[in-house]
Amino acid sequence: MKKSKDVLNLPVMAITEGDLIGKAHSLLINPNNGTIDYLLLEGEKWYLEKYTLAFSDVSAIGHNAVTTEKKANIQLVSQVENAVKLLESHVPVLGSRIMTSDGLLIGKVTEIFFDEHTGEIKGCELTAEGESEPAGIIPVAKIITYGQKYLIVNEDANIALTSDLQEQEDTTPVQPTPAKVQTATENQTADKDDETEDPLKIFGEKQREYLIGKKVSKTIIDSNGNIVAAEGTVITEEVIEQAMRVDKYVELTMFVK
Known part of the structure; x- marks a missing residue:
């Protein structure tokens, strides 16, 4: 598990050439998949066009540098259509305000936690409005939408905070096998209850009303x-x-x- 501050501002090195080729400037996040798809790199001259490195081409994120196999993995942003689209959609996540699906503003994102091998976001750190210390981490299971200005989360996200995502994953209980097979009537009732309580559906309806x-x-x-x-x-x-x-x-x- 890594967080954004483990990557940002680190030099990026090409292993084959043994050469530093830029500095990690920012993360390009895919809001549909909840993944970091690219690293945006800044060269020695800040006024030149930035470069991009696909997260899939990152070999490792070390203490002193991010490594990739070869220089050829680095491309100008303008040459990578998907990176351009992500820049245009502009979903930073880091710094976004956090709102629950029932319309309660609970703070802002002050850190992003992700899988260092896949780039998959695992959780976002919540810092309440007016506070300097984080309240905890919102697990990805509680995140509904990554938006331009807001991270939309489940209604109970602020009471489902954790301080250790890895520990939470390791201790998530396995659901026991039901003692009996439900009847058709019981299944229909359960489906109805699930549908009523589905926060994603509720948010979808509210989002339509808003639009x-x-x-x-x-x-x-x-x-x-x-x-x-x-x-x-x-x-x-x-x-x-x-x-x-x-x-x-x-x-x-x-x-x-």
């Missing part, structure tokens, strides 16, 4: 170059359904005013 009537702040285009919603379009149920059909719903939620 209806808002205006699109940036023209959204699908993968074929077709306009899904032009800038200034008033969001309706039809606009939302169209965005979902072409996998642009997340982008729609990011660019509203």
Whole structure:
């Protein structure tokens, strides 16, 4: 397990060439997958275009440097389409304010914890408004949405904090096998209860209610170059359904005013 401060500002070294090729400037996060997809690198001259290193090409994150196999793994940002898209969507996570699915602002993200091998985010540190010391870590299971300005979490996230993600993973109890097979009626009842209490569904409904009537702040285009919603379009149920059909719903939620 690593955290953002274990990476940021570290020099990046190419093993084959034995050469320092930049410094880790920031993390590019994929909000759909909850992963760190790229490291954004800063060269010796700050005014030149930045470079990017895919997280999958990171060999190791050491105490003194981040290593990658060869210089060829480093590319200009403008040459990596996926990196450009992540920069345009601008979901920093670090520094984002944290809001529960029932609309309670509980603080901000002051640290990100992730798997050093896969880049998968495992949790986010919560520091309450007006406090200097963190209250604890929100496990990824309690995170619903990584947004441009807000991290949306379950209603009980602030009482499910942990100080050790690894310890929590190691001690998560295994659910026992049921003593009997449920009947069809019992299954239907259980499904109904699960549906009622599903925080993701509740948030989805609230998010739709919030979007209806808002205006699109940036023209959204699908993968074929077709306009899904032009800038200034008033969001309706039809606009939302169209965005979902072409996998642009997340982008729609990011660019509203």
